[in-house]
Amino acid sequence: MPEMDGYEATRRIRESECENASNIPILAMTANAFSEDVERCLEAGMNDHISKPINVNELMKKIDNHLL
Structure with a gap:
């Protein structure tokens, strides 16, 4: 995204006045899979991290975990 990265987009979503902003799964x-990268995502307000290359089973499990 030219205007902002995913970290900033997540922060803005979480800080928005939308009543469901805190419940939106992000x-x-x-490709950044170091523990520091995962931590940075979580600190920005994301719910989870999936590293590339994508493991479809892991992806589906994480999506399921955050939709239930």
Whole structure:
């Protein structure tokens, strides 16, 4: 995104006045898989992190966890 990255987008969503903003599941999908990268995503307000290359079973499990 030219105007902002996923971290900033997540912060803005979480800080918005939308009544469901805190309940919207946000999962990071990135090639950065170090623990510091995962921590940064969580600190920004994301619910989880999925590293590339994508493991479809892991992806589906994480999506299921955050939709229930």
